[in-house]
Amino acid sequence: MVNGYSPSTFKEALKILNEKDVIIYAGGTDLMVRYKNISSLLPKFDKDLLYIENLKELKEINESSSEIRIGAACKLSYLLQSDCIPQILKQAIKNIASPAIRNMGTIGGNICNASPAGDTLPVLYALDAKVKITSINNSKETEIKEFILGPKKTILENNEILESIIIPKADFNKIYYQKVGARKASAISKVSFVALAEIEKEEIKDLRIAIGSVGPSVVRVKEGEDALIEKNIKDINNLINHVQDIYSKKITPIDDQRSTANYRKNVALRLIKYFLTVEL
Ligand SMILES: Cc1cc2nc3c(=O)[nH]c(=O)nc-3n(C[C@H](O)[C@H](O)[C@H](O)COP(=O)(O)OP(=O)(O)OC[C@H]3O[C@@H](n4cnc5c(N)ncnc54)[C@H](O)[C@@H]3O)c2cc1C
Structure with a gap:
């Protein structure tokens, strides 16, 4: 008792x-x-x-x-x-x-x-x-x-x-959130993805990418963010493979009842590319 x-x-x-x-x-x-x-x-x-x-x-x-x-x-x-x-x-x-x-x-x-x-x-x-x-x-x-x-x-x-x-408090003018689960509501995430950027005259002034469910705790990679700061958003296509390589080394998901490590890693890397290359 x-x-x-x-x-x-x-x-x-x-x-x-x-x-x-x-x-x-x-x-x-x-x-x-x-x-x-x-x-x-x-x-x-x-x-x-x-x-x-x-x-x-x-x-x-x-x-x-x-x-x-x-x-x-x-x-x-x-x-x-x-x-x-x-x-x-x-x-x-x-x-x-x-x-x-x-x-x-x-x-x-x-x-x-x-x-x-x-x-x-x-x-x-x-x-x-x-x-x-x-x-x-x-x-x-x-x-x-x-x-x-x-x-x-x-x-x-x-x-x-x-x-x-x-x-x-901080200002961001490009913001993206995505929770990937087995269904739209009431699902525990397979991957959760947050990206925030402040872009001025095409130059990336501030950039933060945080990814959940792809490691023992949330993954945020300073080296990956630093590789993009002060870069021109129009040049991203030349940098994307390099940035994905950096994140690929730091993303260490597991297989469990909700998803596979392979799926989680692929989705996370694709979401990084999506955020950086698509106009939102
Ligand atoms: C059906 C269901 C679906 C869920 N879906 C999701 C989901 O989609 N996404 C998600 O993130 N979570 C989900 N959860 C988990 C849960 O609802 C959340 O994590 C919720 O925010 C926990 O808050 P709580 O106040 O109920 O925590 P509690 O159960 O009261 O506590 C959780 C832990 O935190 C400790 N704790 C709580 N407050 C403090 C404090 N102030 N200081 C120190 N220790 C503290 C407790 O001792 C315990 O160890 C789900 C849970 C259920 C049952």
Whole structure:
């Protein structure tokens, strides 16, 4: 038998986290699957639960001139209603599961679950997002790529919680998102692809490509992006093979029940070419 703690303030939650060995429970949409039991029986949690979904401190969205701060317990569906959430993140969220799951699942849960197929992750990597990690005595911010160590693994210590996600503002005038799944809705991705570019007078000023489900965590390749920065978009056809070669070495998907490594790699490389060569 496990207990559930329902703190009424964030401070109280941090105290419980510091003193007890608990599982942080936000929307529970990943946890209920991870700890599932035989049909009609209660899930088999092996530790007490710390419910955070009602903590108002974790449900706020704040915008300044330079960044957007999203509370970790914001529901995915709530983010869709906010004017300050970048469209590319909304696009990814609209592709997550079904409305019912989006009404329960949180952005913090999607990040902390650290699935290679987590759909907000490629967008957050492409946007250079940071995360704020808090414990009873400390708070720190780190880049999302440093936060996620691999499937289901993050740098969070037992007494730490993901408090918020910080998205620096940036301008992009070529934007592309594609989730490739077995069907249009309610599918876990075989490949998810995000590309953002700022192109001025045909010159690529900024370019970010982030690909999910093709490695243990999201793939973003500095060498690939650097090969394109300051290049003329009209010369891309001469560069495309070189760029695809760079990405090909870094994309290391696996065969699983959803797809094959070969398919995933081919699709990812073709999406790179599509983004760079097609006028969107
Ligand atoms: C039917 C179904 C379909 C799905 N489809 C998709 C899909 O298409 N795309 C996709 O990306 N995901 C999908 N998911 C997964 C899931 O819905 C999302 O990952 C969701 O965002 C998880 O959020 P949650 O609040 O429910 O997380 P929870 O289940 O509450 O938690 C997930 C993990 O994160 C930890 N955690 C949560 N919040 C915090 C925090 N603030 N600080 C520290 N640790 C924390 C928990 O301890 C747990 O380890 C699906 C799930 C189901 C059941």
